[in-house]
Amino acid sequence: xxxxxxxxxxxxxxxxxxxxxxxxxxxxxxxxxxxxxSALVQAAGETEPVLLAEPDFLPPExxxxxxxxxxxxxxxDDKQLASVRIGVTDAFAGIARxxxxxxxxxxxxxxxxxxxxxxxIAVLDARSIVPRPRDLFSNHYFQRERLPxxxxxxxxxxxxxxxxxxxxxxxxxxxVHILLII
Amino acid sequence: xxxxxxxxxxxxxxREVADKSSRETLSKAIRMALAVESEPVRRNTNTxxxxxxxxxxxxxxxxxxxxxxxxxxxKAIEQIESSVAVLRKVIEERGGHFYLAKDGxxxxxxxxxxxxxxxxxxxxxxxxxxxEEIRLNGVLEGAGIEVAETDLAEFILQVADEQPSHIVxxxxxxxxxxxxxxxxxxxxxxxxxxTGEDLTKFAREILRRKFLTADVGISGANIIDAETxxxxxxxxxxxxxxxxxxxxxHIAVAGVEKIVPHWEDLAPFIELLAPSGxxxxxxxxxxxxxxxxxxxxxxxxxxxxxxxxxxxxxVDNGRLRxxxxxxxxxxxxxxxxxxxxxxxxVFQVLGGHAFGGETYSGGIGGAWEAGTGSLEKARFSELCTxxxxxxxxxxxxxxxxxxxxxxxxxxxxxDGKGAAALFxxxxxxxxxxxxxxxxxxxxxxxxxxxxxxxxxxxxxxxxISALSPxxxxxxxxxxxxxxxxxxxxxxxxxTKKFAAWQKGREKSSGGKARPAKVLxxxxxxxNFLHPESGMAAVKVLDxxxxxxxxxxxxxxxxxxxxxxxxxxxxxxxxxxxxxxxxEIDRGWKIVVPEPSVLALFRRDYKxxxxxxxxxxxxxxxxxxxxxxxGHYLTENKIPLQxxxxxxxxxxxxxxxxxxxxxxxxxxxxxxxGALFTELGFDVVSSKVECCGMAGSFGYKKEFYDVSMKxxxxxxxxxxxxxxxxxxxxxxxxxxxxxxxxxxxxxxVFHPMEVLEKILAAEGGGLS
Numbered sequence: 049x050x051x052x053x054x055x056x057x058x059x060x061x062x063x064x065x066x067x068x069x070x071x072x073x074x075x076x077x078x079x080x081x082x083x084x085x086s087a088l089v090q091a092a093g094e095t096e097p098v099l100l101a102e103p104d105f106l107p108p109e110x111x112x113x114x115x116x117x118x119x120x121x122x123x124x125d126d127k128q129l130a131s132v133r134i135g136v137t138d139a140f141a142g143i144a145r146x147x148x149x150x151x152x153x154x155x156x157x158x159x160x161x162x163x164x165x166x167x168x169i170a171v172l173d174a175r176s177i178v179p180r181p182r183d184l185f186s187n188h189y190f191q192r193e194r195l196p197x198x199x200x201x202x203x204x205x206x207x208x209x210x211x212x213x214x215x216x217x218x219x220x221x222x223x224v225h226i227l228l229i230i
Numbered sequence: 231x232x233x234x235x236x237x238x239x240x241x242x243x244x245r246e247v248a249d250k251s252s253r254e255t256l257s258k259a260i261r262m263a264l265a266v267e268s269e270p271v272r273r274n275t276n277t278x279x280x281x282x283x284x285x286x287x288x289x290x291x292x293x294x295x296x297x298x299x300x301x302x303x304x305k306a307i308e309q310i311e312s313s314v315a316v317l318r319k320v321i322e323e324r325g326g327h328f329y330l331a332k333d334g335x336x337x338x339x340x341x342x343x344x345x346x347x348x349x350x351x352x353x354x355x356x357x358x359x360x361x362e363e364i365r366l367n368g369v370l371e372g373a374g375i376e377v378a379e380t381d382l383a384e385f386i387l388q389v390a391d392e393q394p395s396h397i398v399x400x401x402x403x404x405x406x407x408x409x410x411x412x413x414x415x416x417x418x419x420x421x422x423x424x425t426g427e428d429l430t431k432f433a434r435e436i437l438r439r440k441f442l443t444a445d446v447g448i449s450g451a452n453i454i455d456a457e458t459x460x461x462x463x464x465x466x467x468x469x470x471x472x473x474x475x476x477x478x479x480h481i482a483v484a485g486v487e488k489i490v491p492h493w494e495d496l497a498p499f500i501e502l503l504a505p506s507g508x509x510x511x512x513x514x515x516x517x518x519x520x521x522x523x524x525x526x527x528x529x530x531x532x533x534x535x536x537x538x539x540x541x542x543x544x545v546d547n548g549r550l551r552x553x554x555x556x557x558x559x560x561x562x563x564x565x566x567x568x569x570x571x572x573x574x575x576v577f578q579v580l581g582g583h584a585f586g587g588e589t590y591s592g593g594i595g596g597a598w599e600a601g602t603g604s605l606e607k608a609r610f611s612e613l614c615t616x617x618x619x620x621x622x623x624x625x626x627x628x629x630x631x632x633x634x635x636x637x638x639x640x641x642x643x644x645d646g647k648g649a650a651a652l653f654x655x656x657x658x659x660x661x662x663x664x665x666x667x668x669x670x671x672x673x674x675x676x677x678x679x680x681x682x683x684x685x686x687x688x689x690x691x692x693x694i695s696a697l698s699p700x701x702x703x704x705x706x707x708x709x710x711x712x713x714x715x716x717x718x719x720x721x722x723x724x725t726k727k728f729a730a731w732q733k734g735r736e737k738s739s740g741g742k743a744r745p746a747k748v749l750x751x752x753x754x755x756x757n758f759l760h761p762e763s764g765m766a767a768v769k770v771l772d773x774x775x776x777x778x779x780x781x782x783x784x785x786x787x788x789x790x791x792x793x794x795x796x797x798x799x800x801x802x803x804x805x806x807x808x809x810x811x812x813e814i815d816r817g818w819k820i821v822v823p824e825p826s827v828l829a830l831f832r833r834d835y836k837x838x839x840x841x842x843x844x845x846x847x848x849x850x851x852x853x854x855x856x857x858x859x860g861h862y863l864t865e866n867k868i869p870l871q872x873x874x875x876x877x878x879x880x881x882x883x884x885x886x887x888x889x890x891x892x893x894x895x896x897x898x899x900x901x902x903g904a905l906f907t908e909l910g911f912d913v914v915s916s917k918v919e920c921c922g923m924a925g926s927f928g929y930k931k932e933f934y935d936v937s938m939k940x941x942x943x944x945x946x947x948x949x950x951x952x953x954x955x956x957x958x959x960x961x962x963x964x965x966x967x968x969x970x971x972x973x974x975x976x977x978v979f980h981p982m983e984v985l986e987k988i989l990a991a992e993g994g995g996l997s
Binding site: 066069070126127129130143145146147148153154155156157159160163180181182184185186192197198199200201202203204205206207208209210211212213214215218219220221 | 270274277288380381382383386399401404405406407409425426427429430433434437438441442458466467468469471472475493494496497498500501510511512513514515516517518519520521523524525526528529530
């Protein structure tokens with residue numbers, strides 16, 4: 049994938065600012081399975097069931113220590129999927145201008161876990177941040193063949209203003225927490 | 231505050247007034263909207279506007295991106311047939327189904343068949359204006375299939391049985407209190423639902439059950455590219471994600487104009503849509519889909535898993551015909567962002583139940599109702615005042631006021647044939663085609679004819695027109711609201727005053743050469759109604775050493791254009807432009823003190839002149855009075871403050887400035903309020919899009935209440951800025967001036983009058 053070769057550290061700050069403006073929270077973490085595990089445990093706890101969608105983009109080994117915890121479910125049945133409170137997915141890209149994380153919708157269930165959970169924890173490699181939405185559509189950053197077939201740009205928690213005031217957490221998660229691997 | 235009965239007592243239902251074919255229905259809808267829906271619409275559109283201004287500032291190449299989006303759309307509509315063929319192949323090759331429906335009935339029959347094939351009992355649906363247009367729900371429900379609208383606003387509308395009042399926020403007309411009451415009456419909840427949080431939670435729980443048991447999900451599509459068959463769906467709530475992922479069958483329904491040729495073409499629309507609409511950098515969710523999805527379907531309710539299936543239903547329903555309509559074709563470029571609705575002063579006080587039809591609303595709505603329904607249904611497009619605030623907000627640069635003028639013109643033809651109209655039309659000077667327009671339009675569209683006569687017989691004519699019986703007669707005959715006073719015609723016109731002034735000046739001045747030459751355009755409004763502001767411009771320019779002459783006083787086409795009398799307006803425009811061209815060729819700049827006429831020369835003439843080179847010439851060489859002055863002083867390195875010191879303005883330094891809507895919409899024109907601040911004035915500028923008068927709009931009986939409702943916001947801002955101590959009110963537009971004078975009962979001045987008073991004051995002027 050090209051992005052890591054073209055990565056500009058300025059985009060990280062911009063990404064964090066934009067994501068926070070979109071009411072997501074962002075935490076920078078180190079590039080190791082242990083660092084990821086400890087951040088995930090801190091965010092999700094060790095007792096409540098947590099759904100982990102197998103990563104579509106990040107190396108599966110990165111999640112190995114976390115996956116072994118007893119409260120982590122990796123192959124949920126449909127009931128678990130529909131009723132889970134906390135869900136973890138990876139993201140294949142981030143967008144600096146808008147603070148969006150891009151999650152693929154595949155058999156790995158990232159699309160569903162990031163939708164059904166009340167709280168979504170997204171793991172993003174800072175090196176896969178691109179400056180603008182349009183950069184997902186240009187061969188300059190992403191060869192089209194390398195993009196997931198189906199994906200969603202997630203910009204903060206689901207929200208509505210239809211009931212007369214801003215409410216976060218409608219059909220999708222009411223909280224989005226981004227673990228940014230630096 | 232409202233002169234209408236409260237909500238609970240108001241018996242007009244939005245659905246009853248959705249079809250605006252008749253003028254009576256339009257009036258009824260306006261009454262209903264002003265009484266019941268105005269306040270939430272104003273509040274919500276203002277939020278969208280503020281957010282939009284912030285969001286588009288984050289796009290560093292915003293203007294270029296709009297050009298790109300427009301170019302893509304032009305090409306896309308041009309090659310729509312070949313795109314349909316490519317898209318069909320792409321969708322079918324990946325296991326989806328493709329259907330191009332020729333009209334609503336065709337689309338509905340196909341979708342019903344698909345639902346029945348999959349034995350659907352429950353369909354969950356996300357927002358789709360196209361499905362509203364074709365009335366899909368009724369057809370499915372008629373066949374015993376439950377349809378659940380899952381966008382919260384659409385859910386509210388389904389419960390209330392109302393049509394959308396906005397293309398992006400369809401329940402924008404309902405306050406939280408009215409939603410709360412609706413839910414109480416319909417659902418009888420155990421706990422009272424008062425906050426937005428309560429209401430959302432309540433609806434979410436109902437809908438979550440639907441998502442998990444639905445057989446079919448029906449979505450719209452914001453954009454589709456032919457090359458890869460990508461369906462882009464933009465949303466905030468997550469209901470589209472549910473609709474497209476939870477049920478095994480996904481049907482996407484969209485207008486055929488939503489196809490763009492290539493994958494790369496998607497990006498500008500994704501970047502422009504949310505900023506232009508809700509004013510978010512991106513919506514919460516932007517779904518990029520190539521259905522059918524590869525992941526297995528779910529079985530939340532224990533039924534066996536079914537194979538995923540995808541159907542793309544594109545609807546023609548008049549769109550391909552619209553493509554051959556040289557004018558309405560441009561509406562097909564619309565990406566349904568709603569910026570034109572939110573920025574529209576009329577929409578802000580009415581919403582889309584009055585300023586809208588059965589499906590589509592706002593300035594762009596008329597062309598859509600006409601294109602997908604019939605011309606009569608676009609009757610509400612007469613509510614477009616031509617203020618042009620939407621023009622620069624449209625991400626695909628559609629000239630929406632012009633589309634409405636075209637509809638206006640066609641409606642005139644449809645309504646016409648009245649003997650009285652033909653008679654008056656000829657008498658008053660309309661071109662033959664436009665004599666079909668109603669008597670009222672003949673009156674307003676030929677204002678120059680009346681102004682000339684009124685001035686000749688002033689002050690008698692003013693006295694007569696001010697009489698109550700005459701006002702009621704005028705209301706009956708030409709639709710002039712009896713609550714309005716016609717502005718007084720001046721016997722001593724601008725032309726006459728200028729001639730007298732010139733005579734005196736020739737005696738006193740020497741033969742010193744004056745290289746800067748200005749032809750001041752003496753529009754009919756300045757000439758007959760406010761000669762003093764024209765003379766102020768003359769005196770200021772003259773004092774700075776500029777050679778000033780006055781044009782003739784021709785009807786320049788603004789009045790005719792505002793009545794949709796395009797042939798008459800074009801005839802007048804071509805005549806005026808040719809006359810002015812001679813002056814421009816001789817090195818004269820055209821200075822136009824009246825902003826509505828300046829906007830005509832710089833913008834609207836593009837649609838009226840037969841010769842585009844002539845338009846460009848006129849556009850480049852016509853300037854507002856203050857604008858010209860600014861250029862002149864800068865070129866000659868004369869410091870502005872030295873000449874026009876605010877301290878020398880006799881009434882004091884506190885000003886209230888209101889910018890004319892069409893002037894503000896030109897772009898690249900200096901902010902006069904900022905200029906006065908630079909001179910040392912303490913300026914408060916209005917924050918409204920328009921004063922609401924908009925030429926003849928506010929004088930019409932049909933629209934008087936709308937006009938005053940728009941004006942109310944401006945009057946309030948003035949009162950607030952005044953505090954204990956009234957400010958001097960300044961505005962360039964003559965109709966703004968009349969509106970404000972009626973609203974706050976004190977005189978209003980043209981910017982040039984303020985500058986002239988500084989020059990004339992003790993110790994002022996050039997040394």
